[in-house]
Amino acid sequence: MIFLNKPEITDNEVTDYSVYKKRRQFMKTAAGLGIVATTGAVIKPLFSQSNSSSFSTDEEKTDYKDITRYCNFYEFGTAKTDPAKNAHTLVTSPWTIDIEGECDKPGTYDLEDLLKPVSIEERIYRFRCVEGWSMVIPWMGFPLAELIKRMQPNANAKYVKFQTLYDPDMMPGQRDNVLEWPYVEGLRMDEAMHPLTMIATGIYGKDLLNQNGAPLRLVVPWKYGFKSIKSIASISFTETQPYNSWQQSSPTEYGFYSNVNPDVPHPRWSQSKERRIGEFLKRKTQPFNGYASEVASLYKGMDLKRYF
Numbered sequence: 557m558i559f560l561n562k563p564e565i566t567d568n569e570v571t572d573y574s575v576y577k578k579r580r581q582f583m584k585t586a587a588g589l590g591i592v593a594t595t596g597a598v599i600k601p602l603f604s605q606s607n608s609s610s611f612s613t614d615e616e617k618t619d620y621k622d623i624t625r626y627c628n629f630y631e632f633g634t635a636k637t638d639p640a641k642n643a644h645t646l647v648t649s650p651w652t653i654d655i656e657g658e659c660d661k662p663g664t665y666d667l668e669d670l671l672k673p674v675s676i677e678e679r680i681y682r683f684r685c686v687e688g689w690s691m692v693i694p695w696m697g698f699p700l701a702e703l704i705k706r707m708q709p710n711a712n713a714k715y716v717k718f719q720t721l722y723d724p725d726m727m728p729g730q731r732d733n734v735l736e737w738p739y740v741e742g743l744r745m746d747e748a749m750h751p752l753t754m755i756a757t758g759i760y761g762k763d764l765l766n767q768n769g770a771p772l773r774l775v776v777p778w779k780y781g782f783k784s785i786k787s788i789a790s791i792s793f794t795e796t797q798p799y800n801s802w803q804q805s806s807p808t809e810y811g812f813y814s815n816v817n818p819d820v821p822h823p824r825w826s827q828s829k830e831r832r833i834g835e836f837l838k839r840k841t842q843p844f845n846g847y848a849s850e851v852a853s854l855y856k857g858m859d860l861k862r863y864f
């Protein structure tokens with residue numbers, strides 16, 4: 557398999573999703589017609605998304621090939637290299653998302669319609685897996701809060717529940733009972749509305765590859781990576797706390813909150829250090845993955861050992 561080189565992202569422009577999509581379509585057509593080389597001026601705007609988000613880290617970004625080859629996506633196998641090999645069976649266009657539960661705008665939305673009004677920007681976030689490895693990923697996407705506001709949740713909406721597609725033909729790993737399917741995740745409403753929480757549609761200026769959760773996934777940078785559910789097919793506003801897949805599979809090991817916490821070990825290993833993919837020596841894990849000043853107040857007064 558051939559992986560693309562990192563594009564140089566230099567502009568500070570935020571690109572409206574529909575403009576971004578049209579440019580992508582133009583580029584595909586242009587590439588097909590062999591005119592890309594003569595339209596250099598057009599190539600740059602395709603990748604012109606902001607890299608100056610105040611939320612972005614300036615830590616060294618993980619290589620594109622590591623982000624796209626070293627994956628967890630159990631719907632396509634349990635080995636890290638399985639998703640890159642197997643996820644081609646997932647058809648991501650057309651794609652619909654069911655909006656359900658305690659809100660005024662429920663319905664089945666085409667992805668294009670759902671994303672039309674949003675502005676796609678780049679945010680470089682640290683990403684910490686519960687298994688002890690970490691990456692720095694330049695996501696393309698937008699704040700989840702923008703989408704939630706449009707769906708007008710009512711006063712009963714205390715949580716947001718996300719589900720991945722359930723389709724064992726397209727996701728053959730769903731025939732194995734390693735987890736209950738479909739994959740489920742959830743956030744408390746204030747976590748979901750937090751400006752750091754994003755819906756990602758791309759990485760390094762390109763659309764998400766299937767193995768990374770195309771066409772859209774959640775990214776919650778202060779929580780362990782399993783909260784960042786891939787290939788979202790339904791979003792539901794609930795009064796009660798959702799039971800997420802990993803909690804269901806092993807409730808003593810994985811909780812609902814799953815905030816990155818070096819002081820609360822996993823029952824089978826320490827969480828005090830992490831290995832940044834591409835580095836040799838381990839580094840110390842930061843409380844809330846380094847986002848404590850932004851998010852610690854959400855958990856004021858909570859015993860984080862109990863609510864792990």
Ligand code: MTE
Nearest residue numbers: 627628629630685720739781782784785786
């Ligand atoms: N989403 C779905 N639908 N299925 C999964 O198996 N794995 C989770 C999360 N989202 C998973 C998922 C886990 S355990 C991690 S660490 C991250 O995706 C990995 O994201 P990445 O492969 O893009 O690094």
